[in-house]
Amino acid sequence: MDNQENGALAAYWRDNLRLIYICLGIWFAVSYLFGILLVDQLNTINLYGYKLGFWFAQQGSIYAFVALIFFYNRAIANIERKHGVEEDAS
Amino acid sequence: MSDVQTLTFVIVGLTFALYIGIAIWARASSTKEFYVAGTGVHPVANGMATAADWMSAASFISMAGLIAFLGYGGSVFLMGWTGGYVLLALLLAPYLRKHGSYTVPEFIDDRYASKGARVVAVLCLIIASITYVIGQMKGIGVAFSRFLEVSYEVGLATGIGIVFFYAVLGGMKGITYTQIAQYVIMIIAYTVPAIFISLTITGHALPQIGLGAMVDGGTSLLDKLDQVVNDVGFSDYTTSKRLSTLNMFFYTLSLMIGTAGLPHVIMRFFTVPSVKAARSSAGWALVFIAILYTTAPGVAAMARLNLMQTIEPVKGEHLVYEERPDWFKNWETTGLLKFEDKNEDGRIQYVADKETNELTVDRDIMVLANPEIAGLPNWVIALVAAGGLAAALSTAAGLLIAIASSVSHDLLKGVFRPDITEKGELLASRLAMAGAVGLAGYLGFNPPDFAAGTVALAFGLAASSIFPAIMLGVFTKMNKQGVIAGMLAGIIITLLYVFQHRGIMFIPGTSFMGGMPANWFLGIEPNAFGSIGAIFNFIVAFAVSKMTAPISPEIEKVIANMRMPKGQTTPAATD
Numbered sequence: 001m002d003n004q005e006n007g008a009l010a011a012y013w014r015d016n017l018r019l020i021y022i023c024l025g026i027w028f029a030v031s032y033l034f035g036i037l038l039v040d041q042l043n044t045i046n047l048y049g050y051k052l053g054f055w056f057a058q059q060g061s062i063y064a065f066v067a068l069i070f071f072y073n074r075a076i077a078n079i080e081r082k083h084g085v086e087e088d089a090s
Numbered sequence: 091m092s093d094v095q096t097l098t099f100v101i102v103g104l105t106f107a108l109y110i111g112i113a114i115w116a117r118a119s120s121t122k123e124f125y126v127a128g129t130g131v132h133p134v135a136n137g138m139a140t141a142a143d144w145m146s147a148a149s150f151i152s153m154a155g156l157i158a159f160l161g162y163g164g165s166v167f168l169m170g171w172t173g174g175y176v177l178l179a180l181l182l183a184p185y186l187r188k189h190g191s192y193t194v195p196e197f198i199d200d201r202y203a204s205k206g207a208r209v210v211a212v213l214c215l216i217i218a219s220i221t222y223v224i225g226q227m228k229g230i231g232v233a234f235s236r237f238l239e240v241s242y243e244v245g246l247a248t249g250i251g252i253v254f255f256y257a258v259l260g261g262m263k264g265i266t267y268t269q270i271a272q273y274v275i276m277i278i279a280y281t282v283p284a285i286f287i288s289l290t291i292t293g294h295a296l297p298q299i300g301l302g303a304m305v306d307g308g309t310s311l312l313d314k315l316d317q318v319v320n321d322v323g324f325s326d327y328t329t330s331k332r333l334s335t336l337n338m339f340f341y342t343l344s345l346m347i348g349t350a351g352l353p354h355v356i357m358r359f360f361t362v363p364s365v366k367a368a369r370s371s372a373g374w375a376l377v378f379i380a381i382l383y384t385t386a387p388g389v390a391a392m393a394r395l396n397l398m399q400t401i402e403p404v405k406g407e408h409l410v411y412e413e414r415p416d417w418f419k420n421w422e423t424t425g426l427l428k429f430e431d432k433n434e435d436g437r438i439q440y441v442a443d444k445e446t447n448e449l450t451v452d453r454d455i456m457v458l459a460n461p462e463i464a465g466l467p468n469w470v471i472a473l474v475a476a477g478g479l480a481a482a483l484s485t486a487a488g489l490l491i492a493i494a495s496s497v498s499h500d501l502l503k504g505v506f507r508p509d510i511t512e513k514g515e516l517l518a519s520r521l522a523m524a525g526a527v528g529l530a531g532y533l534g535f536n537p538p539d540f541a542a543g544t545v546a547l548a549f550g551l552a553a554s555s556i557f558p559a560i561m562l563g564v565f566t567k568m569n570k571q572g573v574i575a576g577m578l579a580g581i582i583i584t585l586l587y588v589f590q591h592r593g594i595m596f597i598p599g600t601s602f603m604g605g606m607p608a609n610w611f612l613g614i615e616p617n618a619f620g621s622i623g624a625i626f627n628f629i630v631a632f633a634v635s636k637m638t639a640p641i642s643p644e645i646e647k648v649i650a651n652m653r654m655p656k657g658q659t660t661p662a663a664t665d
Contacts, residue, residue: 009654020180027176031169036338039162043329049302049310054328057165058157058387059298062172062380069179069373077366085656087365 005085012083016076023072030056030064094462097472098237105275105476112268133367137374139266140358142273144375145382146222146485147229150276151478152541155456157390158397161319163332164390166341166618167542170549172376172383173342174349177557179372182350183359185564187368189652190659192360194353194556195500201563201652203645204570205505210577212496214555215353217581218548219489219496220530222352224596225544226486227253227534232454232541233478235424242425243535250531253486254524272480277381279477283461283470284385287392290464297388315391318398321405323442327391334613341546341618348549348620351557353496354488365655393460400463401440401449408437417462426452453540490523497522538596543617547588550620554580558627564652568631571638576631584623588616 034042039053047055080086149171157164191197194215199208227246230253235245281297288300292311305311316326324330332338349355358375359368401409411429421427428450429438440449458478461471498519503510510518537544555577562568562576591608609615614622651657 005654005656006650009650013653023176023180027173031173031342032339035165035169036335036342039335040329047302048299049304049312051312051328054162054165054312055302057162058168059301059384061169062383065172065176066373066376066380068176069369069376072180073366073369073373076369080655085654087655088657 008083008085012079012085015079015083019072019075019079023068026064026068031061035061092239094468094471095237095239097468098475101469101472101476102237102479105480108271108275109268109480112271115267133362133370134374135266135270136358136362136367136371137376138273138378139269140355140371140375141378142269142276142480142484143358143488144355144485145276145379145481146545147226147233147478147482148542148545149379149382149386150280150481151229151232151457152225152454152545153457154386154389154393154460155453156540156542157387158394158456159451159453160332161327161330163330163338166332166338166345167546168383168387170342170345170546171349172379174346175372175376175379177346177350178355178359179369179376181564182356182560183368183372184365184655185652186356186560187359187362188365188655188659189648190360192357193495193500194356194560195496196504198559198563198573199504201645201648202568202570202573203642204574207559207570207574207577208500209505210574211556211559212500214551214577214581215496216493217585218351218551218555219353219493220526220533221551221596222545222548223486223489223493223526223530224533224537225541225548226482226489227530228537228544229454229478229541230482230486231534232424232426232452233458233475233482235426236421236455236458237475239420239423241423245424246531246534249482250527250534253483253490253531254527256483256487269484272484273378275480276477277378279473279480280382280389281385283464283466283474284389284392286466286470287396287460287464288388291392291395297385297392301388301391311391311395315395318395322398322402322440327394333609333615336612337609337614337618340614340621344550344553344618344620344624345546346553347557347624348546348551348553351552351555351560352549353552353556354485354492356560357492389457389460393456393463396460396463397451397456398440401438408439411436411438414438415463417459420462421455421459424455426455490526493526494519494523533596536596538592539617546617547592550584550588550617550623551581553620554584554623554627558624558631562628562631564649567641567646567649569635569638569641572631572633572635575634576627579630580623580627583626584619587611587619587623591616 034053035057039057042053042056043051045052050059077086153167156167186197189197189200191200195208195211198211199205227249230249231242231246233245234248235242238245238248284297285295288297289295292300292303292305294300294303301311303311305314312328316328319327332341359371362368362371400415403409411431418427422429430448432446432448433439438449439446441447458474461474498515502518503515538547558580559573559577562573611619611622
């Protein structure tokens with residue numbers, strides 16, 4: 001890798017880490033926060049027959065995980081293009 | 091032979107013929123692609139195959155049954171076994187793919203330039219995988235005992251024989267199309283009865299909606315279930331925690347990072363065609379897993395309600411034992427459902443109080459018994475059996491192959507006998523496989539927990555050792571001394587805690603320090619301890635790396651190349 005590539009990699013990596021922090025923040029919120037730590041408080045809210053905390057623990061967190069992976073994949077592809085480090089087309 | 095039994099043999103036989111047929115057809119055209127299964131396979135197809143590979147007896151047979159009895163506390167399995175894919179997709183899969191090794195120990199050897207680290211990784215993998223296979227054996231034993239109408243022990247012995255045969259056929263593991271067929275059978279077998287039951291109880295076809303739906307006019311299904319279990323002395327279904335909030339937190343964390351640390355899951359991402367495909371395969375795998383996982387809570391709640399209402403159809407009027415339905419008698423044969431008439435009134439009292447309760451139900455029978463309890467047609471019951479066996483056998487075979495390749499390829503050829511012939515390597519892997527089946531089968535006669543609980547222990551062991559080693563390898567400049575010390579500290583502390591509670595290698599009577607109260611560390615149960623082990627791993631690794639030499643410039647290049655999406659895979663660095 002030459003110097004120019006090293007610079008691009010460093011800038012790409014910073015953006016990637018920031019994106020990962022954001023995504024893991026959401027990951028933590030939908031499961032550990034809403035499904036476990038705040039479950040009693042959220043259970044006072046009713047969502048179509050579900051207690052909200054219970055819904056996050058047994059349904060909502062799973063939907064959020066799926067959405068999160070596809071969101072990350074799309075966002076990281078943009079970041080790769082921005083820094084010109086995307087994979088060679090195969 | 092009963093009707094259900096005959097139908098079960100037919101459907102199980104047909105599905106097996108299908109898997110073997112596809113394996114033969116695919117193998118003929120792709121012998122060369124054996125080790126690179128998945129190259130050129132679309133990420134959606136690869137995701138489906140990964141889902142089949144990963145969802146085992148614990149997911150299919152055991153999990154909903156556990157949730158049925160734990161209620162909200164069972165959520166740890168739902169979040170834990172899905173949230174791990176977020177970690178895989180964001181933190182591990184793309185970098186492992188870019189680096190380009192074929193097994194986890196090989197990656198660790200390359201990244202840390204250390205044979206010692208490789209050997210430690212192999213040992214951790216073997217311990218975690220064998221524990222995982224014990225969990226599968228429990229599920230297989232339950233399924234066979236019911237459908238052959240024999241005791242659990244005879245069912246397990248039959249299962250051991252079939253798993254061995256299936257794993258030796260072996261190469262199947264690498265063949266993506268067989269696993270796609272297995273996924274389709276599994277998901278049909280899981281969702282069809284769930285839809286039937288949801289329609290009957292709630293009028294909604296989707297169990298995801300049915301679980302929150304109204305029944306009997308104004309009450310929701312979940313409120314009614316809370317009330318029914320309250321009436322016999324259990325705490326609320328929707329709010330009862332698994333021991334404590336803290337325990338649930340660490341239990342979920344342990345399962346998540348364990349998912350991202352298990353060899354047979356990680357291996358799938360070594361072989362996809364590109365970094366982008368590694369990311370999107372993880373996403374699609376989770377889509378296919380989520381179909382089963384969002385159905386499971388509905389299955390659990392409705393199975394519990396059906397069971398309660400069969401035993402006590404009208405409040406205060408308990409089922410007369412002599413009038414018990416056929417499914418009850420069938421499961422009694424297996425020894426997994428037991429009635430003891432403590433008050434000698436000839437009726438079945440099922441209550442929370444252990445002194446007066448007369449019915450013991452092994453949690454692992456609930457998913458298999460559910461269609462029978464709900465009175466669904468016989469072909470549905472047979473289909474569920476086929477799905478359960480597909481889940482258990484495919485994962486057990488996959489794990490056995492992972493164990494065999496660790497021993498023969500990573501350990502024997504990679505470290506101790508680099509000059510071993512191909513024939514010798516093959517023989518070693520067969521012997522390792524036979525040893526693993528024998529050991530796991532033997533330990534399966536006294537499983538440490540229900541199938542899903544045993545599997546949770548395996549996840550904890552992977553969480554405390556493998557996940558930190560890989561993550562530190564990608565995101566930090568951890569050196570070899572740090573990673574070895576970390577892995578050893580993590581797995582040893584987890585094993586000590588687990589064995590102290592459950593016996594050495596789960597053999598009854600070998601638990602030590604018997605005088606200590608259960609779950610003495612902050613009230614955390616052994617199944618949840620893997621996350622504590624992982625935290626230990628990180629702390630020890632950083633402490634040791636601060637005191638030892640930093641990594642060489644060659645390894646810095648390995649790391650840079652791994653992070654860089656562009657360009658070729660990394661050639662192994664030497665120290």
